Amino acid sequence: MTHQTNSRIEALRDMAPEARLDRVADAAGLSLHDKLALAGQGALPLDLANGMIENVVGLFDMPLGVAANFTVNGKDYLVPMAVEEPSVVAAASYMARLARPYGGFQASSTLPLMRAQVQVLGVADPEGARHRLLAAADELMALANSRDKVLVGLGGGCKDIEVHLFRDTPVGPMVVLHLIVDVRDAMGANTVNTMAELIAPKVEQIASGTVRLRILSNLADRRLTRARVELPAEALSLDGLNGADVARGVVEACALAIVDPYRAATHNKGIMNGIDPVVIATGNDWRAIEAGAHAFAARDGRYTALTRWEIGAGGALVGTIELPLALGLVGGATRTHPAAQAALKLLNVETANELCQVVASVGLAQNLAALRALATDGIQKGHMKLHARNIAILAGATGPDIDRVAREIVAQGDISVDTAKAVLSGA
């Protein structure tokens, strides 16, 4: 039987990192080996790192936190997050805690379909080439599927072909063939690139042109994940605030992001605050996720918000997110980096789509945390309270002094390095 995680761990925030790791590993049923990998202890040996990229000189450490309280589609998740910014893990955990009594997050995904583009130049009859390529679709798909027996055996492989025409480009007309490939549990870049290169000579011959680019598109608009959360207004009645007012404030904050690209960029940055850390912790390609998310946000020609917040029946706050997520459980660093492997075991996801659904839910939770703070106290109160520990470190605090100095500067209401130095020196 697969392990059932309970993502609600009381007082997780108050534990020392070692005790926290013990509790998290127990809750997720992790082995000692995976526990050590999450702790970063020898997780990535230098010779392994040297095999991953070029000109390696060392390793670069980042804090790995665990967001608690997540329930997605009725299953609990402890979510690994590799991130340098304070308040991100706390904010995600907080919103997941609020959503938990109301069923948490509901999420779904399309099939994991990626696109590869084959660019053909110098075609005399672009319309004719389009027809010839579409007529040869079965032959082209069979050729694309002829090498990757494993993927095809798993039910994946090339499933469709599209042909896009650009009549007016700086270098004349262009025919661009798209391979639509079900990449199953892979991110899929290498998979679809290999297919695009394989079919290129045949495409060249059929289109009577010259093939240049053969590469995936990071605008993975046929690989979408959606998540939804619904909170009754009373769930938002915190610190004496009226829940209905908070819900309205969240909707109004989102409205600006929908119409104004200046706000949308920050709104979406807040969403990526939740998404990127999970992508990084699981060894996935965060540049691909970023590129896909922002291209999707601008797909109608105007950059807009990736989430929507509405007041639903009975005054409930309803939040939704939809974005392309090309995440894998195989391929890239997901299988080579021991800490990424341990992070995936902590998450206890069985398919890439399940991972995408958790990641989209974390993005939605993160957005709610930011909008709730912005619509009420402002971002600085909660964020700076947690940033105070960084300020204490900057002021020279070490060990137990970090928390002591941070508590004191928060209490004094002056979260600055000067005040932290004064507290540290006992002035």
Ligand SMILES: CC(C)(COP(=O)([O-])OP(=O)([O-])OC[C@H]1O[C@@H](n2cnc3c(N)ncnc32)[C@H](O)[C@@H]1OP(=O)([O-])[O-])[C@@H](O)C(=O)NCCC(=O)NCCSC(=O)C[C@@](C)(O)CC(=O)[O-]
């Ligand atoms: C920061 C909080 C959560 C504090 O909020 P609070 O009211 O002080 O929290 P609390 O002490 O009442 O705790 C509530 C829960 O939050 C979590 N929590 C709380 N503190 C901790 C902690 N130390 N360590 C771990 N977990 C913590 C934890 O789950 C806890 O429940 P518990 O499990 O204890 O019963 C809140 O003010 C908040 O959500 N603020 C928003 C923070 C945020 O969005 N940060 C992102 C960085 S800002 C940015 O880059 C993006 C932005 C904002 O520009 C995007 C945009 O504009 O849209």
Ligand SMILES: NC(=O)C1=CN([C@@H]2O[C@H](COP(=O)(O)OP(=O)(O)OC[C@H]3O[C@@H](n4cnc5c(N)ncnc54)[C@H](OP(=O)(O)O)[C@@H]3O)[C@@H](O)[C@H]2O)C=CC1
């Ligand atoms: N623009 C971009 O975003 C680009 C990204 N990349 C990089 O590409 C890498 C990801 O490529 P990706 O194709 O995912 O990696 P891989 O090629 O390493 O993995 C995919 C392969 O794994 C095998 N496989 C085994 N089990 C499964 C399964 N359950 N589901 C799917 N495939 C399975 C299949 O092939 P087999 O038959 O061989 O077993 C499949 O082709 C990342 O490192 C990314 O950074 C590269 C180029 C461009």
